[in-house]
Amino acid sequence: MGKGRVAVLSGNDAIAEGALAAGMRFFAGYPITPASEISHFCADELPKYGGKFIQMEDEIASMAAIIGASMAGGKSMTSTSGPGFSLMQENLGFAIMAEVPCVVVDVMRFGPSQGVATVPAQADVMQARWGTHGDHPSITLAPSTVEEAYHVTVRAFNLAEKYRTPVIILSDATLSQMSEKIKIPDPDSLEILNRKKATVDPQQFKPYQDDGTGVCPFASYGDGYIWYTTGIVHDETGFPATGDPDKLTIQINRLHDKINKNLDDIIQVDEYMTEDAEIIILAYGSVARSAFAAADKARNEGIKVGVVKPITIWPFPEEVIKKVSEKVESILVCEMNHGQLFEKVKETVEGKAKMAFLGQYNGKSIKPDKILAAVKEVSSGVFQ
Amino acid sequence: MVSSNSIVEKYLRTDKLPHIWCPGCGNGIVINSLIRAIDNAGLEQEKTVIISGIGCSGRASGYLKFCAFQPVHGRVLAYATGIKLFKPELHVICIMGDGDCASIGGNHLIHAARRNIGVTAAVLNNSNYGMTGGQYSPTTPEGAKTRTSPYGNIEPPFDICDLAKASGATYVARSHTYKPRILTKYFQKALTHDGFALVEAMCDCPTLYGRLNKKGAGKEMLMNQKDRAVPLEKAKNKSSEELEDKFVVGEFVNKTRPEYTKQYTKMIEKVKLEAD
Numbered sequence A: 001m002g003k004g005r006v007a008v009l010s011g012n013d014a015i016a017e018g019a020l021a022a023g024m025r026f027f028a029g030y031p032i033t034p035a036s037e038i039s040h041f042c043a044d045e046l047p048k049y050g051g052k053f054i055q056m057e058d059e060i061a062s063m064a065a066i067i068g069a070s071m072a073g074g075k076s077m078t079s080t081s082g083p084g085f086s087l088m089q090e091n092l093g094f095a096i097m098a099e100v101p102c103v104v105v106d107v108m109r110f111g112p113s114q115g116v117a118t119v120p121a122q123a124d125v126m127q128a129r130w131g132t133h134g135d136h137p138s139i140t141l142a143p144s145t146v147e148e149a150y151h152v153t154v155r156a157f158n159l160a161e162k163y164r165t166p167v168i169i170l171s172d173a174t175l176s177q178m179s180e181k182i183k184i185p186d187p188d189s190l191e192i193l194n195r196k197k198a199t200v201d202p203q204q205f206k207p208y209q210d211d212g213t214g215v216c217p218f219a220s221y222g223d224g225y226i227w228y229t230t231g232i233v234h235d236e237t238g239f240p241a242t243g244d245p246d247k248l249t250i251q252i253n254r255l256h257d258k259i260n261k262n263l264d265d266i267i268q269v270d271e272y273m274t275e276d277a278e279i280i281i282l283a284y285g286s287v288a289r290s291a292f293a294a295a296d297k298a299r300n301e302g303i304k305v306g307v308v309k310p311i312t313i314w315p316f317p318e319e320v321i322k323k324v325s326e327k328v329e330s331i332l333v334c335e336m337n338h339g340q341l342f343e344k345v346k347e348t349v350e351g352k353a354k355m356a357f358l359g360q361y362n363g364k365s366i367k368p369d370k371i372l373a374a375v376k377e378v379s380s381g382v383f384q
Numbered sequence B: 001m002v003s004s005n006s007i008v009e010k011y012l013r014t015d016k017l018p019h020i021w022c023p024g025c026g027n028g029i030v031i032n033s034l035i036r037a038i039d040n041a042g043l044e045q046e047k048t049v050i051i052s053g054i055g056c057s058g059r060a061s062g063y064l065k066f067c068a069f070q071p072v073h074g075r076v077l078a079y080a081t082g083i084k085l086f087k088p089e090l091h092v093i094c095i096m097g098d099g100d101c102a103s104i105g106g107n108h109l110i111h112a113a114r115r116n117i118g119v120t121a122a123v124l125n126n127s128n129y130g131m132t133g134g135q136y137s138p139t140t141p142e143g144a145k146t147r148t149s150p151y152g153n154i155e156p157p158f159d160i161c162d163l164a165k166a167s168g169a170t171y172v173a174r175s176h177t178y179k180p181r182i183l184t185k186y187f188q189k190a191l192t193h194d195g196f197a198l199v200e201a202m203c204d205c206p207t208l209y210g211r212l213n214k215k216g217a218g219k220e221m222l223m224n225q226k227d228r229a230v231p232l233e234k235a236k237n238k239s240s241e242e243l244e245d246k247f248v249v250g251e252f253v254n255k256t257r258p259e260y261t262k263q264y265t266k267m268i269e270k271v272k273l274e275a276d
């Protein structure tokens, strides 16, 4: 890695570079387009750092392996695309329940089922929120440039470690394959967070005892602590609390609270020219790139347009959207899907601004001119 | 070797007892053999991770004073692979039911064996899915009745030891609950083996499989284990008809082949050397 440097990287490589800089030392994955280059990078680089790469027999096993490695103290990651992300869901739930930090990259491709492997979509947004069963929180981040992919990945590891939870990165086929110039920072300049370690006497250790922060100290296997955990809803001892309705509620609440009480830390949203905007384009991931270009063009034509780009998709940046909706006339949500985050935005806006939706699901990136045309329709009141 | 009492205190979470297993269930006998083997092998509890699947057998990890967890059904060996590869100095033991190991987790079994990763698999084969109420599993004998094979099972069963052997496991043995000392011996060899080791323990589920097949209570079933077990040497001269309704016991594989995490460590050293 060396000191800071400038490089031309793909989105996939930037994610892998970011992970390495964040301290990832274990990667397990199963080949899939358009995510495979992340595996290739990890297979090349990890052994040089004493880290481990393994190609597992499927994505179920990949997810299990990264959780296992993290329980043994390693920062771990897997990457996949839709079909593999579906296979990971059950084990993802275990990581949430047992509170094991790890990072899962879903490079979104088109369509349900096999879909189209090589073209982009943003249709796993709700799967990132609700893919695994049961009540659970989700931290999901979506970068829109190669440089951002690097930093979002570092942040994903930091949030995973800080809040003891899996963090999902939603990239897409466009971002994954495009090349851009990026400034790779000197690794020493990065803020790298590590999980809070258990320090109490091993005899006194309770794996899920809240120390007041909502996030319990972690004892990696081999560190001298003997503890138990299970995917069954458990109490502070790690043992099932199935017979106790109060304890069930406490555990589910704690899982949510540790995220919901730290929204300011977790939520990141970019705003562009929103100050005096009458129309807001809300876009994330690679679509946000076109949104910025469309906003510039619209401004040149005298239309007061701004962009809101959530980098944190989940937890949903409700407060930001609420505030924006009070100032503007219309919000145009642009996504490469049939309408996913749009529903959430609409619900949050509560009628305070007019809502419009530009969804494109044809395997093509949304072009700036298409967004511009939609903005003009919104501006002239055609787009209702 | 320490006395029975101190073994109990040392390795069992006595505050979690009594266990949930039915009277006559074979699970307790197998876990007894396993902890004696752990004791004989001198494994440190802080350095030993026990992962168990979901099932009656899967409840075992909750009674054991080790780094232990019960994740999801069937994926134990994949979790074990992550732990062992990241920290090879840890001992990793996987406790699985026949369904957990050979059905939903069958793919992970063949690949863990193929890699020859140094973890120990303890398979508690009670010929059915106990936890969910007695359905047929991939080891249910042909003709046997279960809740989902009410007219007799028409699927041929897996021989888990054959499967492990064919997949590349380097230690494979089978015994049964009538022979707890032999189980301990095999477990101990598995725990000290350098590579993927699997011990299949034939054990009984009198409550479901036994009742549905009129095999009697726990005691009768246990006696029946003894009658059904055929030592490997003797089995060699027997026809398949003669081996019907029997199972072969003994050590099927005990060989050396490079262990996966050691191979990985070597590769790291080589890569680092080349980079210098």
Ligand SMILES: Cc1ncc(C[n+]2csc(CCOP(=O)(O)OP(=O)(O)O)c2C)c(N)n1
Pocket: B053, B054, B055, B056, B057, B058, B072, B073, B096, B097, B098, B099, B100, B101, B124, B126, B128, B129, B130, B131, B132, B137
């Ligand atoms: C993904 C999933 N499918 C199904 C189940 C339900 N289930 C729990 S235990 C079990 C089978 C257990 O059989 P086995 O592994 O032989 O263990 P035993 O109870 O016989 O010891 C099943 C199907 C589950 N927990 N998870």
Ligand code: SF4
Pocket: B020, B021, B022, B024, B025, B026, B027, B056, B057, B126, B130, B131, B204, B205, B206, B207, B208, B209
């Ligand atoms: S149902 Fe069968 S396997 Fe489960 S505890 Fe009872 S006897 Fe044992």
Ligand SMILES: [Mg+2]
Pocket: B055, B097, B098, B099, B124, B125, B126, B127, B128, B129, B130, B137
């Ligand atoms: Mg069973």
